[in-house]
Amino acid sequence: MIIQKSRSILGNILIQILIWIVLGVVLLFYQPFLRNIDVPYQFWVKQNIVFVMLIASYYLNAYVLVPQLLLKKKTGFYFLSIIAIIAVILFMTGFVDKILNVRELLEEAFHRSGPPKRGGGGGGRRGYFDTFLVTVTSLVLGISTSVTTTQSWQKNRALHKEMEQKKISSELSFLKAQINPHFFFNTLNNIYALTLVNVETSRTALHQLSRMMRYVLYDTQNSAALFSQEIAFIKDYISLMQLRLTDKVTVIFNTPAPLQEFPVAPMLFLPFVENAFKHGVSDSLPSTILVDVQQVDNKITLLVQNSIFKKQGADLEDNKGIGLNNTIRRLDLLYPGKHELVVNESAAENLYTVNLTLYL
Template sequence: MPPFPIRRYLTPLIHVLVWGLFALSLVLLNPVLGRFSIPPQFWIKQALVFGLWVAAFYLTAYVSVPRLLLRGHVGWFVATILLTTAAVMLLAQLTESWLNLQQLMDQQFRGGGFRAGRGSLRPRRFDMIGLLTTLLVLGISTSIAAVQKWQTDTQRRQELEQQKIHSELSLLKAQINPHFFFNTLNNIYALTVVDAAAARQAIHTLSRMMRYVLYETTADTTLLSKELAFVQDYVTLMKLRLTERVRVELEWPEPVRDVPIAPMLLLPYVENAFKHGVSATLPSRILVAVRQPDSATLELEVRNTRFPASATSLDEGSGIGLANTQRRLELLYPGRYSLRVEEATPEGEFRVFLTLHVV
């Protein structure tokens, strides 16, 4: 048996309870009800006025406020409130005349021995209490409608912001992945010319990496161990093309403490080092170090030799990976990351240091 949808009926129930308490308070707060014989016409008039207040409340909340006040028609809204108040007071007065309530209450007033000027239920020519109550009801209605609209707009903005973030992340992933595979396929194409066995091994490594991209990057996070294995496969694939002039150093935490991390977040920094930090003619060095000072912090340090602009790099590319990764950091880890880039260290290296608070 499905559970009772209590949330569906919670708001109507609250409205019924509030109006019930309001009606009860109107009865209990009258000081002379217990000392006065009330004709039934009085209760008919009070019930009608109460119904008019309820109608005015919902008319203001669901018509006047959304269609006038929230659309900037303040003048028309004020005029509508005044007309609504006048209509309630006029209908109350007409009902009183129709029920001949004035004469009946005068008779009860005289028969009860009350002198003029003392508290009684005798109808007055102008009902100030009724006017103030009507204005109070309309004021509460306006306030509730405005607050609900503000809450709805806030929730809608948050939902749109989340959708925008997810759309941007999907676009960034789509940009990073083809960029990476474009470079990798170029590497394998060059490798088939000089070493077919190494090319087969490279294809096997690439297939393992493609499996990671297809099945792991669809989720928001992956395990750090899987991300590091993916980076290591990339480095292994790139080293197949390197000469002895290039020294590649990897530092991994031992053991790796698995924490959730956004997939394909570390690769662009490593890819950038191989793209710009390797020369075909000059000695070069690449360092990729991943550290875990504690279970909630991840550090990535990437160093590569910095060559003059005229030097020939190992790969050519658009360089969109780093820019997209910076944007992903802003979206996924706002206020929880630190990125420092040193374009020229004293050792003649390009250095990237990323600190990520993953938990």
């Protein structure tokens, strides 16, 4: 990781050096109108000084002005600073030009090579040069601003994505923590009681429980699981929950056949199924729980429907589950624009319905 980061930094430095060499040659040191005269060395000294000032203005803008002013919405101060930089470069260039006597030396070189071909003498060239220097300085500062703001946007986007991934991971860990102690210990007690009545059924239940534990603790470490694994997990969950139910509860579980494999987010269906058993079961009244999973090509639909008992509006917001808001958040992060979730509570029919559609 450190070596890769060092290589990336070194590569970035080499690219910037190459860009500056190209810009310096093209913009400052490639002067076709000086090709046929004996250019005084003072001119190249001045060009190097200008080049250094342009480099300094680039990094001053990139590492100070843009982060401290532009990105903090201090636009007025930022543009005043840009104007000040251009003015300083123009002033310093004129000062160096005067100290080194560059303009007069160039005039002498032009006259030695032949009569001047352009009217206006030095004044015309001076006006052109000043305009050219303003243009070059503005171009360099514009590139600096564009590169810095783009890098800042990419960095913020990567940071936001990393935070989203951490949130998804923490939510999944929270879900594991909720299902482990409550569900597994209750199921173990039921299996223990079952061993006194039906040994073969208790063995099957233990096998299902161990398979679920393996899936929760190990297989869900990755960001995605196979669709068949999710179906098998829900099937085992329903089967073990039925150990605690009476004959008054009817459970209907439908799965697609044949099943096409797709990677899906692990334990995404469980909160809805868990909610149905949590709020849709009565000790004395008949009830029905329907879990219907269908698949058409790359579209998966989950329909969970249960009767309503105890708590009206049976939502997922309690301290024993991941919560409806967290589940919706996971869907938004994992399947942005690729899912539809409809939750409906009908007091007239005494039914609570969840309809989830995923486009994989």
